[in-house]
Amino acid sequence: MPAPSPVARCVDASRVFGAGPAAVVAVHGTTCSITDRARVAVIGDSGSGKSTLLHLLAGLERPTTGTVDWPALDETERTFGIGVIFQSPSLVGPLTVAENTALAAQLAGASDPDDRAGDALDLLGLSDLADRLPEEISGGQAQRVAAARVLAQRPHLILADEPTGQLDHDTGQHLMDVLVQVADRTGAALLVSTHDPAVAQRLVEHWHIRAGRLTLSNPEADR
Template sequence: MTTPILSLKDATLSLDGNAGRVDILHGITLDVAKSETLGLVGPSGSGKSSLLMLMGGLEQASGGTITALGNDLTAMDEDALARFRRDHMGVVFQSFHLIPTMTALENVATPLELAGHRDAFDRAADELQTVGLSHRAGHYPAQLSGGEQQRVALARASAPRPHILLADEPTGNLDETNGSAIMDLLFGLRDRHGATLVLVTHSNALAQRCDRVVRLRDGRIAETDQQEAAE
């Protein structure tokens, strides 16, 4: 049997809030295969984004284990998790999270520079060309439209050639036209680099393009749908 690239065993997440401790995820057990595209869907508050954050080590599990590429994320400290993400993962957020004082080219080059790539800016320029933004390389985020900012965010996430690409509502802040374009780019980048893609979405069109869809409800896996035909 092939070892999954991501594996969660009885993973739980509880956070302390003003009203006391809140249980967000309850005993999540889930394997993700190499090169699979997995969609996480469900109503608001069902735990989709929290589950994605656990997979990326952006939230620390309260219980259970999470392994990625054979590494136990639950045993790592914040510095080790940051290095692991830098070397193996790309993350795309709904709200872009670009650095406002850096140009598009500099934003894309930053993770490559942090990883020690001497050709960081050349690779960043190539990635911007892939997402159709070579002509905007010298522009700052405030000078870009929402669709353009998300393209830069996609280029930044994919430039280091991650094994795992995580996307949290990547089309959530975009209109239908831009959302469709980002969808095509996201799957194109997956195919180009052979990455495993896990995405949170409310978009039925985006979910239908995934190999498998996991539906969450109240912090638990409600059902899993294997798609008959994935793009």
């Protein structure tokens, strides 16, 4: 039986910002793939290229050279089948927490976006914030609402960029519990960028990135 197609794949993909002497290579020629139900940690310090790699895999950045594709996803699945938890604030200011959480599922045409949003907020212990606006909650709460929005979307691929960066240890571990639980339940692939070893150890595959250069390793070798 042939191996399943990767959910997302980079082949010698690079991303350069700027031109000439001022050019910055954020990601050097990188080849990697995310398989069905994968659990991947991308480990690196701030400025190492983690976010750029994640944006390439999400289709939010075009590679300067090489290719990025999504062999297992058709065009519709490409649009709504990839969910991104951004490191920076991403909530829509005029919408309540509940409305923000339901937004992606609603745009994807789900028949029950409000129910999905309620379930996701409940999983993350955020139900009491449902009627608040983003300006009325903390940065850490906003990060968890952004995660709830992706969970309500129920994508085939979850890409989370430092999702625990603004959270204390226990809250961060709970968020990881929920991300892994939902990915297991829905069959989604999960990739998390992090600089935190406690987050990385929750995932099976470890990719290391330094100065835009990615290396793949066996987590057993990291211990």
